[in-house]
Amino acid sequence: MGQITLEKVTKSFGDVEVIPPLDLTIQDGEFTVFVGPSGCGKSTLLRLIAGLEDISGGTISIDGQDATSIPPAKRGLAMVFQSYALYPHMSVRKNIAFPMRMAGLPKDEQDRRIAQAAEALNLTDYLDRRPGQLSGGQRQRVAIGRAIVREPSAFLFDEPLSNLDAALRVGMRLEISELHKRLATTMIYVTHDQVEAMTMADRIVVLRAGHIEQVGSPLELYRSPRNTFVAGFIGSPRMNFIEGAAAQALGAHTIGIRPEHIDVAAQDAPWQGTVGVAEHLGSDTFFHVHGTGLAETLTVRAPGEVSFRHGDRIGLAPRTQEFHRFDAEGLRIA
Amino acid sequence: MATRHSRSAARLMMAPAVILLLGWMLVPLTMTLWFSFRKYLPMRGGDLGGVGFDNYVRFVTSSAFWPSVQATLVIVGGVLAITVTFGVLLALLLDQPIWGQGIVRILVIAPFFVMPTVSALVWKNMFMDPVNGLLAHLWGFFGAEPVQWLSQAPLASIILIVAWQWLPFATLILLTAIQSLDSEQLEAAEMDGAPPLSRFGHIVLPHLGRAITVVVLIQTIFLLSIFAEIFVTTQGSFGTRTLTYLIYQRVLESQNVGLGSAGGIYAVILANIVAIFLMRIVGKNLDA
Ligand SMILES: Nc1ncnc2c1ncn2[C@@H]1O[C@H](COP(=O)(O)OP(=O)(O)OP(=O)(O)O)[C@@H](O)[C@H]1O
Numbered sequence A: 001m002g003q004i005t006l007e008k009v010t011k012s013f014g015d016v017e018v019i020p021p022l023d024l025t026i027q028d029g030e031f032t033v034f035v036g037p038s039g040c041g042k043s044t045l046l047r048l049i050a051g052l053e054d055i056s057g058g059t060i061s062i063d064g065q066d067a068t069s070i071p072p073a074k075r076g077l078a079m080v081f082q083s084y085a086l087y088p089h090m091s092v093r094k095n096i097a098f099p100m101r102m103a104g105l106p107k108d109e110q111d112r113r114i115a116q117a118a119e120a121l122n123l124t125d126y127l128d129r130r131p132g133q134l135s136g137g138q139r140q141r142v143a144i145g146r147a148i149v150r151e152p153s154a155f156l157f158d159e160p161l162s163n164l165d166a167a168l169r170v171g172m173r174l175e176i177s178e179l180h181k182r183l184a185t186t187m188i189y190v191t192h193d194q195v196e197a198m199t200m201a202d203r204i205v206v207l208r209a210g211h212i213e214q215v216g217s218p219l220e221l222y223r224s225p226r227n228t229f230v231a232g233f234i235g236s237p238r239m240n241f242i243e244g245a246a247a248q249a250l251g252a253h254t255i256g257i258r259p260e261h262i263d264v265a266a267q268d269a270p271w272q273g274t275v276g277v278a279e280h281l282g283s284d285t286f287f288h289v290h291g292t293g294l295a296e297t298l299t300v301r302a303p304g305e306v307s308f309r310h311g312d313r314i315g316l317a318p319r320t321q322e323f324h325r326f327d328a329e330g331l332r333i334a
Numbered sequence B: 001m002a003t004r005h006s007r008s009a010a011r012l013m014m015a016p017a018v019i020l021l022l023g024w025m026l027v028p029l030t031m032t033l034w035f036s037f038r039k040y041l042p043m044r045g046g047d048l049g050g051v052g053f054d055n056y057v058r059f060v061t062s063s064a065f066w067p068s069v070q071a072t073l074v075i076v077g078g079v080l081a082i083t084v085t086f087g088v089l090l091a092l093l094l095d096q097p098i099w100g101q102g103i104v105r106i107l108v109i110a111p112f113f114v115m116p117t118v119s120a121l122v123w124k125n126m127f128m129d130p131v132n133g134l135l136a137h138l139w140g141f142f143g144a145e146p147v148q149w150l151s152q153a154p155l156a157s158i159i160l161i162v163a164w165q166w167l168p169f170a171t172l173i174l175l176t177a178i179q180s181l182d183s184e185q186l187e188a189a190e191m192d193g194a195p196p197l198s199r200f201g202h203i204v205l206p207h208l209g210r211a212i213t214v215v216v217l218i219q220t221i222f223l224l225s226i227f228a229e230i231f232v233t234t235q236g237s238f239g240t241r242t243l244t245y246l247i248y249q250r251v252l253e254s255q256n257v258g259l260g261s262a263g264g265i266y267a268v269i270l271a272n273i274v275a276i277f278l279m280r281i282v283g284k285n286l287d288a
């Protein structure tokens, strides 16, 4: 169980309205990612669901039951914080045991769950250490362990991987995804990294300034972004936006084309430009092309072996069926 | 980093401070040691020659010695208990966002800036005086017999005065410690189902452990030598004669410098035992 419904939820700090009225339903067992630029209210929304902040208006229900005035501990949710928030003076075992101790679980049940969580998270050898003696990734796993043993109806993660280095982040990303497959529990995951959002989510909620811009599966957002904000936010590198005559020819104010949908063509290509920076990733190469007369820079993704250098002339052929069209308000034209 | 030249220059520049400090400590200590082995009665014949360990034996065998050790320990223990307990409570209170926080904090810190002699006099004459004191009026207001604070509860009165002076220090150190507690830890504990009292016991108090040890250590070293508060209130009567006060009486009232010096050396040894003991605790706390 773990269906969470927000109805007309608002949040203000003083006179500043951080979350304008917002409706959202998160289905049981779903992996939902809140994504958006810094300061858009992702953490605030998560803390409202957790009960760590009081909502200014609206209702939150969990499994159909109004949870608006239920204290955080009674909501049956577990949270993993960005700073891990481990208790520094307790051993790993005691940290993991803490929520069960508070719930008054019998000792042998506690030990059983600790052993199980430690096994699943590769923590068995570290149970008697203090958090200060662990690496960042291990601390992260302890924090997750402490959340698992409560057997919550939903997990809340607030940018849990942002303190880890790139390699570890990829590893932990997989571990969390596997955990979700295994437990099949509702998870809400906050990040500002769209790659994390795309790779982990069943459903992505894109936020801007407290507004939900779009909700959908990763591929839905990728294929049919509802507006230019979502189009620019989802996908890496960013979508190219072209205004002016080229857009009007297609009956739009702005057209967008993703870098992977532009081919490098040697001769008689529809677009011509000069290569600025070429980023070689091995598998792919990203060219930043200037002087096309369409936009200041066009980003193009080409196979790794294609070699143009700074200052070379380059011909580009967009795949016309992949154009996204937007009106003057930035909304998608179907 | 340091070349030989810059090292010797550094030594040269540190020398005045080091020499001054050494002189400051070593000269009085050596003199005390020297006098403690002599029979020295300034008004009654002056230096009457060496007496070996006679002064040391006489100091501890005098009937006033053990009661003075006991009084010292009671005062130190009482003040520590009060300052740490109320220090934690006040720090918790001051950490809350309250109206006029800045002013309240300054008011709480203020007693620390009052000289011990002055604060003892203020307490003695304005609060504890059985006729004119505020406390006497308070008692009178409720129809109770005013308490003769300094004669009926002399140790408690002195503990109260000294604790009032040291409470700001404890509060200040504990407040900074509380402010350094990561709020996400408290939130995590809240989500883990810990009620407020458990959060205090399991998260806040362990976090404060180190700060409390530091408060205890520093205060103990200063409290072992309190003098002014006793001098201006009870003059060491009614069982408030601490080790420091006993030494003062031996030297100035009995004019027996040798005996007082021996007591002084005992006090030095006692303070060092306490210091080593406390250093160990702090050391262990810092390692953990
Ligand atoms: N306690 C608070 N008091 C006042 N304003 C706050 C408070 N907490 C957050 N805000 C404001 O609310 C807005 C949203 O903050 P929030 O922390 O939810 O952003 P976020 O999306 O999590 O950003 P980030 O990706 O940087 O973590 C910000 O503009 C922030 O300044």
Ligand SMILES: [Mg+2]
Binding pocket: A042, A043, A044, A159
């Ligand atoms: Mg945040």
